[in-house]
Amino acid sequence: MENKKPLSPHIQIYSWHISSLVSISHRITGIINIIAITIICFWSCWLILGENNYDFLNYFLGSLISKFIILGVVWSFSFQTLSEIRHLIMDMGYGFELQTTKVTGLLVILGSLVLTVIIYLIGRNFI
Amino acid sequence: MAQISLPKNSTVNKGKYYKDQTGSKNIRKVNVYRWDPSTEENPRIDTYEVDMDNCPSKVLDILNKIKNEIDPSLAYRRSCAHGVCGSCAMNMGGKNGLACTTPHTEIDGEIDIYPLPHLKVKRDLIGDLDGLYKQYQSIEPWLKNNSSKESTEIFQSKEDRAKLDGAYECIMCACCSTSCPSYWWNGDKYLGPAVLLQAYRWIVDSRDDERKARLKKVADELKLYRCHTILNCTSACPKGLNPAKAIAEIKKMLATANV
Numbered sequence: 001m002e003n004k005k006p007l008s009p010h011i012q013i014y015s016w017h018i019s020s021l022v023s024i025s026h027r028i029t030g031i032i033n034i035i036a037i038t039i040i041c042f043w044s045c046w047l048i049l050g051e052n053n054y055d056f057l058n059y060f061l062g063s064l065i066s067k068f069i070i071l072g073v074v075w076s077f078s079f080q081t082l083s084e085i086r087h088l089i090m091d092m093g094y095g096f097e098l099q100t101t102k103v104t105g106l107l108v109i110l111g112s113l114v115l116t117v118i119i120y121l122i123g124r125n126f127i
Numbered sequence: 128m129a130q131i132s133l134p135k136n137s138t139v140n141k142g143k144y145y146k147d148q149t150g151s152k153n154i155r156k157v158n159v160y161r162w163d164p165s166t167e168e169n170p171r172i173d174t175y176e177v178d179m180d181n182c183p184s185k186v187l188d189i190l191n192k193i194k195n196e197i198d199p200s201l202a203y204r205r206s207c208a209h210g211v212c213g214s215c216a217m218n219m220g221g222k223n224g225l226a227c228t229t230p231h232t233e234i235d236g237e238i239d240i241y242p243l244p245h246l247k248v249k250r251d252l253i254g255d256l257d258g259l260y261k262q263y264q265s266i267e268p269w270l271k272n273n274s275s276k277e278s279t280e281i282f283q284s285k286e287d288r289a290k291l292d293g294a295y296e297c298i299m300c301a302c303c304s305t306s307c308p309s310y311w312w313n314g315d316k317y318l319g320p321a322v323l324l325q326a327y328r329w330i331v332d333s334r335d336d337e338r339k340a341r342l343k344k345v346a347d348e349l350k351l352y353r354c355h356t357i358l359n360c361t362s363a364c365p366k367g368l369n370p371a372k373a374i375a376e377i378k379k380m381l382a383t384a385n386v
Binding site: 004005006007008009010011012013014015017019020023024087090091092093096097098101 | 131133134136137139160162164169170218220221222239241242243244245246247248249254255306308311355356357358359361362369371372375376378379
């Protein structure tokens, strides 16, 4: 009898709002960043092994898909950084009012896009 | 690990359709989660056409209307109808709240009504809250004072009393806890926003002598730190309280005090 009881719907029906979206994105970007950092480490190790590898990598990074992936990773880093700052402020006990959480959530989302563009432009023009 | 999909016996089927019998021009479709424990069938969504010309303003009024005029077999909890008892907590339009204080005009389109999320359903809109009440009991929500003078009152300054504002008003309707994804995935161990808000309420009570013991008790990876400030709880609370902030305050106390 006990096991027969159904479980009421949860994530399937619950509506999303800015804070929950930022929270889940924080986790997803965290995972992406760990994978990205690992791959970057392998890349740099690979470069040490020879010039041919550098040429191949250069060619690979020049492709459209790579550019898209690079932009994605830059965004992922930007988002994670800003969202982490938001979480740190919350850990200090500030910014829990509903209106404030909406504003800071939006700031994180918009800020991550702006930061992506800035980092990309810096990377293109100065490095 | 979180199970995102519903178990086999819990997937929701399409149910009956109740056409409007009044001939009213002002109709709204109301989709209600139904489950009958006397059958072997899966839960279903019944759709009711409700005449809004003769319906007061709240979602609970719609449910009463359905039960009184269309389908008496519908089961849901309700008592005070004034947002004080917390009985009619349910999920309406994708958000938890009290049916008696949620205006149906706030919900666009068809009105979807479900029981509180991620609970064992007893029948229709009635979820099983036993687990939550056991957790509430586990934080020992009563005054513990070791003072030997039992005949005199325990004085409290206005400042100390003010610390309880925003915590004592909780009616334990479970809207917050059942809105919390962390509580969905770890509800057996994580205490959840409702119970942690009450834990906080007793921790900050100046008349209570067991502050340290209480703090020690909730200082647990699973009991407390499963809160990841998703803030579904604060946005769901029908009394406008802030469980997320209370949880953050407990974390802060544990980080700064010598417990």
